[in-house]
Amino acid sequence: MANWDDYDETETEEPEEASLCLMADTKDKELHYIGSRNRLSGKIPASLANLNLAFLDLSRNALEGDASVFFGSKKETQQIVLGNNKFGFDFGKVGLSKNLEKLDLRNNKIYGTLPEGLTALKFLHKLNVSSNNLCGQIPSLRFDETSYAHNKCLCGSPLPPCKT
Structure with missing residues (x-):
């Protein structure tokens, strides 16, 4: 199995067991x-925090730890797909790109609350944070219960109301 610990940023060869794909679209500079x-x-x-990716898909691997390095309000990221890994970080503390269209964090170990900044994302049309350890009130968003299901204690529409 390929391992990030064996990743050397100065090497030009890709790991043998992983077909990694980093593409620069020279036309759009994405x-x-x-x-x-x-x-x-x-x-x-941690050095990957310096990347400003338009599209990131690391789904369906066995990656773990803090993936908050991929988030930031000053980044131009449009899609973040990290589902089906073992990532664990406080989602309530991340900044979100104003260009975010798709955010898929399902089936991880992400904790904390949903960031209030989610409500300001006018381009966000796909959200899935199901099957994590998230808690708290769901901000007023237009997604159905499958986007939030199987979390530790998320509450509020479209899930059952929060207990007072």
Whole structure:
């Protein structure tokens, strides 16, 4: 299984067992990273926080640790797909790109609350934070219960009301 701990940013060769794909679209100057279903494991290197990716897909791997490095209000990220890993970080403390269209964090170990900034994302059309350890009131958003299901203690529409 490929491991982030073995990743050397100075090497030009890709890991043998993982077909990583980092593409620069020179026409639009967008940077894309697609590493879905590549049997990647380990923690995300902190140095990746410097990347400003338009599209990020690391879903369906065995990655763990703090993936908050991929978030930030000053980033231009449009899609973050990190579902089906073992990431654990406080989601309530992340900044969100105003360009975010798709956010898929399902089936991880993410905790905290939903960021209030979610309500300000006018381009967000796909959200899935199901099957994590999130708690608290769901902000007024237009997503159904499947987007929030199987969390530790999320409450409020479209889930059952919060207990007072």
